[in-house]
Amino acid sequence: MADADEAAIHLPSQDASAHIEIDLSDETQDFRMLSNISFLTDGSQASIPKRGEKDFEPNPTLYQADILSASRQAMHHALSHPRIHHPKNQIVGVYAPDGPAPPPQRTTTSVGGLESIAEGSGPAPAEPSPTTITTIGNVHPDACVYVANPKSNLFKTIGQADRWNRIWLLPEEALFMLERGSLNIRWPRSEVGFDEEEMDGNGVEDSGIPMSLQAAYAAFASRGGLNSERFSVYTGLRRLGYTITRAPGWDDDAEDTTGDDESTCNENARQQGGGAGLVGIYSRFINWLCPPSTNTALGPVAGVGFHRSYDDIYSKLSIIPWYDPTATPKAERSRAQAPYRVVFHVYKPSTPFKKSAPPAPDFRIAVVNARAHTSVPTMSQLGALLESTPLDPPSSEKMSRQMYMRLRHGYRNVILAVVDEGVVSYLRISEAAFGKEKLYKQKALGNKIQHRPKPKGR
Amino acid sequence: MDSDPLLPVPISYIAGSYFLFSIDAVTYLRREHHICGVLSGTLPQIPQQNVFLGLPLKLMPEEARLLVEKGVACIVDEVKAQKEGMRALREADRQKYLRELESQGAHAMRLQTSRKEQQREEALRKVEAKKAAAAAAAAKKTTANVGSGEEQPASAHPDDAADEQNNQNQTSRRASTTSNSTTSVIAAPYGTTMGITPATSHPPLPYAPSAAQRLPAPAVPASYPLFARLHADGYYLSPGLRFGCQYLAYPGDPLRFHSHFLVVAADWDEELDLMAVVAGGRLGTGVKKGFLIGGAEQVDDADSVRTFSVEWAGM
Secondary structure (H helix, E strand, C coil): CHHHHHHHHHHHHHCHHHHCCCCHHHCCCCHHHHHHCCCCCCCCCCCCCCCCCCECCCCCCHHHHHHHHHHHHHHHHHHCCCEEECCCCCCEEEECCCCCCCCCCCCCCCHHHHHHHHHHCCCCCCCCCHHHHHCCCCCCCCCCEEECCCCCHHHHCCCEECCCCCEEECHHHHHHHHHCCCCEEEEEHHHCCCCHHHHCCCCCCEEEEECCHHHHHHHHCCCCCCCHHHHHHHHHHHHCCCEEEECHHHCCCCCCCCCCCHHHHHHHHHHHCCCCHHHHHHHHHHHHHCCCCCCCCCCCCCCCCCCCCHHHHHHHHCCCCCCCCCCCCCCCCCCCCCCCCCCEEEECCCCCCCCCCCCCCCEEEEEEECCCCCCCCCHHHHHHHHHCCCCCCCCCHHHHHCHHHHHHHCCCEEEEEEEECCEEEEEEEECCCHHHCCHHHHHHCCCCCCCCCCCCCC | CCCCCCCCEEEEEECCEEEECCHHHHHHHHHHHCCCCEEEECCCCCCCCCCCCEEEEEECHHHHHHHHHHCCEEEEEHHHHHHHHHHCCCHHHHHHHHHHHHHHHHHHHHHHHHHHHHHHHHHHHHHHHHHHHHHHHHHHHHHHHHCCCCHHHHHHHHHHHHHHHHHHHHHHHHHHHHHHCCCCCCCCCCCCCCEEECCCCCCCCCCCCCHHHEECCCCCCCCHHHHHHHHHCCCEEEECHHHCCCEEEECCCCCCECCCEEEEECCCCCCCCHHHHHHHHHHHHHCCCEEEEEEECCCCCHHHEEEEEECCCCC
């Protein structure tokens, strides 16, 4: 019906406010709105300004030109806000271009002398041996900035400590912290043209020269598997308050491990067979007494023989095979190929997070560059990606009651972050199991099923 | 207001993307060349949100190419430039740079301390005013009760005035101390200067890159002629995947205007799926924009681009 069509088109515009949540970050916002927030009274930056009114098209009025120039001025002003660090609480990091390394020794030493001196120095808890040079605690080899005075809440979820109580930061972590003005990264002496004589002796790596934002991007944005798409996702989610860490699939050659434990699979398999209690025993007995015939090639689809219940008939009628995501995956799994690999684990702000023992992530994210991969991923790519995630059946109490929520949640899920030149779109892909939702069984529960869920308006 | 940057503006090529770090370049290119890019950094003043973002500005390859072709910008291999530049720094350069930063840091510190002072004084004044008002009210009450008049409020007022004068004296004294100390060291409680993370590396490093650090014009997708044509027609373009298209075309600066078109490029002889046209048309109508499809008749010739807009007629 044409009218219905029309209504569908106009619906979103008419009561947009009611139905569609406007994502302010979708479009460029007027920076004048930003200046309404007073930064000076810090701590009370409670709310972000509302969406400003925009004009339909330019006209040659002075009025419009004035507003535009005011907007640009506000933008210029906001963007030129400096990153300054009060000496009382400034956090200083030092860039380590060669990756994690133990702190330099106090005096110049030959390789042979290193051992004896390290042995002699009491406070250093490190075992003085050549191996400590390469492994300095469980610091990620891609880490490239260390912080000696980690006094910030951010370090609750960022960085790894070595045995000298320094926190090592991965490139994306360092860049994010520098960008938000929480970290002052210094160039090491080796990178800023200090002479040999100047370098050794005092054992100080910090040159005192701060890295600019530009230098930090140049040093970190392409380091250790990071690229600008991944960084966009990382920093965007961090800004929203999520905790986000690298997943094992970060490196292209790394084996992607899943937390797939067999126990959950088996449990699900057990639940499938028959009902529980007396009814289950009875139905199994009947099935044993007169097994429903399986010959459907001849005769009626439901087969000839005794049918004790509609359930039997319906289950016979379901002749189209369906994929059961809870079934144990095949032995040889196809490996998820980049970019369709999980590269980030994301935790909601409410999830208690411990750096030493990160819990199971709330979301798993694969990052795709929309410019390099312009088509929708193939079935096998998606399949491999989903298989690399652990089973996540819809198990909450609410979902056990509502079928549509179960379908929507699916049995495995992953989030695709599609990045188009800095603009990120997140898509959730889940493996729904329509075959597992036996509608006839639901009917049998009672003639009146619980309320029909209303189809959600987009 | 803002100073125009020297041309050509260096565009940093890092990790496969094109970035601008200089705020002057960003404002200039936006104002004069209708290049908006996408802000991708965190604003240090409000870091926990995604609505207003800050430097660096990320440019599409099309935008970078356009600027290079206009001769307004050049592409710099930033990783190389940084490494070489910083390694080549001399002792004198370092000292000069550090001194510069220190004076900036001292300036920032002065600004902040004076602002804090101001705030404190304002707060104090407010408290005083409140007290005075309360006192006045109390006095009124007592006068109403006792009936013996004018003395108390009168006595309260001189106090108030004296307080204010005191305050002013203090501010002026403080101001004078700070202005005295501009040249020398300031006695701040913690250290003397703010640490500064500059946005650009220009002060220690040269502004213009050496020839070896320059890169050729960026490779662009086949939609570039359409991009160039729409840009020449005065549209502001931004990446449009979020709205299901290649570019969003704005009639004016996106700061002040909503976009009018969802732009999708096609080759001249490309067979279009009718479904794609219908889907695009409906999508555009749904978000009150037109669906624009276009392409170049001769390969890579922006002059031969023709554009068509599709609208859902809704008969």
